[in-house]
Amino acid sequence: MIEDVFEPLALFRNRLRQEHAERVAACFEKLVERAGVDEDANQKTVGEINRLAGEIEAGTSRTNARKAFRAVLWTGFAVAVLVVAVGLLGWMDGGPPNVASGLLVLLAGFAAAGLYVFIDKKLTPRIRGLREMLEGLQREHREKLAEAWGQMQLLNGLYEESMSPRLMAQTVPRLEFDPWFAFGRLAELEEVFGLDEYSSADRSILFSQSGVINGNPFVVGESLGVEMVEWDYHGTLDISWLATETYTDSQGTRRTRTVVRRQTLHATVTRPKPVYGNEWFVIYGNEAAPRLRFSRVPSKYSAADSGLMQQWSRQRKLKKLEAFSRNLDDDYPFTMMSNREFELLFHAVDRSDEVEFRVLFTPLAQKQMVDLLKDTETGYGDNFSFIKSSMINIVQPRHLERDRVNAPSSVFHQYDLAAARRIFNDYQNNYFKMMYFALAPILTIPIYQQHRSHADIYRDVYARAPSSWAHETVANHHGEKEFAHPASITRNILKTSSSPSQDGTQRVTVSAHGFCGTDRVSYVNKWGGDGKFHRVPVHWVEYTPVTRSSQMIVREAMDLDKGSYNAKTSTDARWRDFFRQWNIQPQAAAFQHALVSFLTGRQPG
Structure with a gap:
């Protein structure tokens, strides 16, 4: 029997992370075998590429150094020629030279001639030879690169975007991914569970990956939204004018003078402007607690800070929650649970139904949620918002904004098999961690995995479209x-x-x-x-x-x-x-x- 994921943090840390890493590594080796890549041959070719790259870099440095040296010598040549020219002009205007100036002009002439011969006969041919050697190395480098890309061509053609969700589904119990977000899946979320927040005309879906957790639908997505806001535009105008001022001179006499005054005037107008923003989200439908509504945002109290100010702040916040719980005159039915730490960290004080909230957040669910919020070593800690609106749950994990879970398969295209192996394994393991902890707030609630949707979403061909x-x-x-x-x-x-x-x-x-x-x-x-x-x-x-x-x-x-x-x-x-x-x-x-x-x-x- 397939097990449920009742302790998502511990399960990931103690088992799933390692199992997935092994599965990813095995998947890559199967791809290599299917593509028929000769690893030894590729390693040899890559070694030659690296050797040639090193020689090209060294040759380029030597060439640049000699070019710089030649530029210095040309400067010396120009100075020597200038000295000779100035000396000769001086002799023409002022008569015979003295011994010192004549000797200086003679030495400058010999220096100019020597520099020219050295540059033309020795240094320039060496630079030309280095350049020809570099061209040969670069040509050989391009040929070896083409050879390496040819060795990896079949493997580079086997990568697919669907590999990441497929590997994850093999690792996580009761998790299934769809090949695409089907009409029937969307209709199920909208008609059965009441989704309507993400279907507006001012929002476009950039990425969507749907599936089910024990038969209950979810979708991980990214959207681009636009909002018309009142935007402040600023303008300035510099003005100046003549003014008369009174001053006291050094003799103590009061006098007047005309001065120029300057001022920059500032003005603002407000006009509508479209502002765009991206949003990552997880939408999950479940029939458990169908009337319950609540929301929560990341809490600063989840951080592992044991300082006196943090402790004082936590105690003060708890006292406010207790007072809020005792207040019977407001419209909120909030009644504080015995797990004070859960109430402080999760802080869903706007919940609409205390009974259904307790059905969802049993003592086990509370403990698992607290563990998830406080952990920053295995997962990402308290970095998500959580909104429940009847049967729709929306989680907004911030870590999805920092890295990519929708990278194209071209990110794995490499000419170096060792580099391809490393990139593939790193990306797939990071994808697994990011997607798993995006779903983790849902997985911490055991009753969500005990309620299964029985909707027949693929009742016809169109539903699969x-x-x-x-x-x-x-x-x-x-x-x-x-x-x-x-x-x-x-x-x-x-x-x-x-x-x-x-x-x-x-x-x-x-x-x-x-x-x-x-x-x-x-x-x-x-x-x-x-x-x-x-x-x-x-x-x-x-x-x-x-x-x-x-x-x-x-x-x-x-x-x-x-x-x-x-x-x-x-x-x-x-x-x-x-x-x-x-x-x-x-x-x-x-x-x-x-x-x-x-x-x-x-x-x-």
Whole structure:
């Protein structure tokens, strides 16, 4: 029987981390075996590449040193020639030279001749020889690089973005990932569990990875949102005027004089401006405690600080919580639990239902949550917000903002097998840690794993089709600039719509929403020190919405992987017919997360 993850922190530290590292290492070695990479040959080639790189670096240093030396000698030559020229001109104007000046001109002439001969006959040929040697080394270096890339070509073609979630699902009990965020999965979250926060027109999905934990749906994602804010624009105007001032001179006599006074006037105007921001999140649906609502944010008390001020602050905060718990006159049903540390650190004082909150946070769940919040050695500590809105749970882990869990497979492309092994293992183990601790706040609650959704989300073919979130992820993978209106000067929110398809192909309309900008100037009257009003110019930008629609084709490709994409799309009759129908080469399409996509047309801007 598959076990539940009831102690996520301890399980990760004592077992899962090591198991996953071993699984990742074994996966890489299988890829190497499948690609048929000769490690000894690659190691030898890389060694030669490194040797050549070292020789190129040393040769470049020697060449640069000799060039610098030649520049110094040319400077000396120029000085010697100048001395000779000045001496000769002096003799022509002033008569016969004295012995000292004549000797100086003679020595300068010999020096100039010697320097020229040395530079021309000795130093320059050596520099030329070094340059030719460098060109030969660089040519050999390029050849060896091409050889190494050729040795790794098959392996570099086997990496897939789906490897990371697939490896993680093999390690973590009861965790499953979807190949893409399907329409049925999104419909389940919206219709069964009540998700509505992330479907607005001012938010685009940059990344989405959905799945289930013991049958309950979740999605890890990144979104780009836009908000119109009131923005302050600042302007200045420098003014000056003549003024008369009285002063006392050195004789003690009071006098007057005219001086120039200067002042910088400042003005501000407030106008609407779009502000964009990225947000990482985990959305999880579960029917347990269906009426409960609460929120919490990271707490400063989770840090391991045993100082007197921290202890005093903690005690003071606990007393406030106790007083808040005893207050029966407010609208909050908050009743403090016996685990004071949990209440202090988790601090969900806005919970709407005490009974359901206790159903969720049993003593075991409280202990596990406290352990998770305080730990910074194994995990990331208290770095997440947690919102529960009826049957929808939203976790916002800050550590997902610092590193990538959606890196393209090209990050593993290397000519050095040893470097590829290290990068692959490091990335996969870091991916596992980041994703695991993004889900950990959910895993600390045992009852969440005991309630299983029974919705039949794949009740028809359309339910398996990629959802609008998956389409937005694909569109953003192509890049905002591919869809943006030509007049747009801001980022673009990409939204999609599509029609059902029975053959796994969808025509997707991608609408890019941005803003064009018009430069404006407003004048604000400001009182100056000269006793007059002045019109201070303030430059600002008027933002006007612009939209552009483009057509994109998305086709499901569960029968393809990165290793077989080129071969199958050129030999399989169905795929040949598909690409011929759209008059596009397979290499011009994007292939990610078992979805093939490409643009087919745009409306004029």
